[in-house]
Amino acid sequence: MRSIIQKYMEGRANEKEQKELLVWLRKKDSRVDFDSQKLDWERNLNSQYFPKGGEKVWHEIQDHMLNVSFEGWQHSKKMSWMLKIAAVFLLLIGLSTSTWFLLRGHDGGTMYTSIMADKGQVSKAVLPDGSIIWLNSGSEIKYNNRFGEGNRLVELQGEAYFKVTKNADLPFSVNNSELTVRVFGTAFNVKAFDSDDEIDIVLEEGSVGLIPLGAKKAVYNMVPGQHANFNKLNKKLLVRHVNTTRFTSWKEGIVNIFDQPLFLVVERLENRYNQHFELEEEVKDIHFTFTIKNESLSDIIKLMEKIAPVKAEQKENTIVFRLDKTQKLKLP
Template identity: 30%
Template sequence: MNNNIIPYSIIAKYLADELNDEERILFEKWRAASPENENVLKDLQYQWNGLLPLPESAFQKGKFNTWEKITKEINLGKKSFHLRWIVAAASVAFLLGLSIPYLTKSMSENTVPIAAQTVVVAPSGQKSYTLLPDGTKVWLNSDSKLTYSTSYNTKERLVYLEGEAYFDVVRNEKLSFIVKTGIVDVKVLGTEFNVSAYSTNDIIQVALVRGSVKLESAHNASLLAMLKPGEKAEVKRSGLHCSVLSCDVDTESSWRLNKLCFEGAYVHDVFQKVERWYGVKFNILNENKEYRYWFTLKTESLTELLQLINKITPIEYKIEGEEVTLTYK
């Protein structure tokens, strides 16, 4: 197999967890061939995960549409991380054997049409910015996804967030702006705030810059907290225990300005954020969980970061592609 050609059919089976042994060998060989191949896989994974559940009638077994045909029909053009769900669906449509006309129609009376939603993605190691239909500004941090309906700003202003985002919301007394994280709903009228809701984190954080913010349980709409500027809410996923504390909102949202600020952050928190910042995976050995760090990243390379950490707490490190093995001395 030519490792410069994207094996969409094999990737489809990987995403559906249906690879046989021979296909898995081919897939892993292609994936390891270059960082570009890994990036292609990540893009398709984001799009695949964004697709709504499809009914059995949607499948046309043995009748795969080619990627070339799909791109001609919807005129994708250059790659962009601001994607209509129809584009996200089309990028893997041939993998499912779906026809383009089907993708643009409602699948049933009880299912939202794929084309009725927009998804904005910031892949690992990158950030994204989008302007919502009402003028609300949204910055997405690395490994994040924002989804909203094409009916946004008509009957409601509702967005779904996976990851971290900074919102500058246009005020509208008639339509509240709601961020749904799956566990916590963040409700505002018009304000500026930062939400960190990565699924890999046990705590959801909301930091308020101006205005006011209401946090409610997504399960029963019970009030968890009301925030004032300069405050941060931390909500535990298990039990929904919420605590409110004062914070430096500039530090909390510094990533939006292409800075990553650490003010007494513990090792785990530092490397969790740095992984997303650089789009790498850290394997940390001999870790001292009590170590804390004070520093700011701007334009430093990964190597420069590691050299900085070495000056603070001596380490040894090895960079292999997108994996970094770090050992504390």
């Protein structure tokens, strides 16, 4: 088991090895051995991974660091079932971000795991079946203790990118209040904030089926390169071909704003920088196109003021966008 733990710590364990480790970890005594080997692995990081002490090397090792949460597990038999999904195979990947794991009960004794990304953060985690997810700022996924065995069902609030491990016998599903995205193994992005009137799905690899609330089968099967927009109010579905990078680059820390009105732009900025904005009515529909990489919020605001007739003013904890009438007079 030592070799499997070593491979798991380094992110090299295959699906069979992960399942073997999972069964072993259900035993209480195994946790002691696991923690001991994990501690030894961490102690050896300096000599094994930092020969030059470079920051780049440090971040590479951060990609393999394990973040587990087992508080109170020994006091509940139910929690032993939870281990297989709640903590064992959730890897916190170093993206200069934070992920929080919240364990809680639900009706009928079913246990759930929630993974959340704080405002202004992007988080990455590995699910028990080996699937990888990226969570955008202010987003959350939730799944129950049968995940990976009886189901592969994830509930999403917010935006997430999924790279799903193939399993023809157990399809992977992403649910929200109005739409289910069902896949067998693929790479795709779903944006489904509760506060939004629309759900957006972008498919990069494989195929997915879209199942509206109450439907028994997919009303549309997407192919790579497509963007599907589902309106929660009128239940209409619109599909078009797009450059998928514009919708998925956020997981690499890049935000693409393409011909979007200011009221949508500030939503992206609020998620990116955890900053509250207000808009005067005159500027809400002014459109912007630009890309955010590593720029500060102040740099982005200066850019916006240069390319459009807007002026940003700080009022306590809020930034207010107003119409810059002086600049407007200079426009052709």
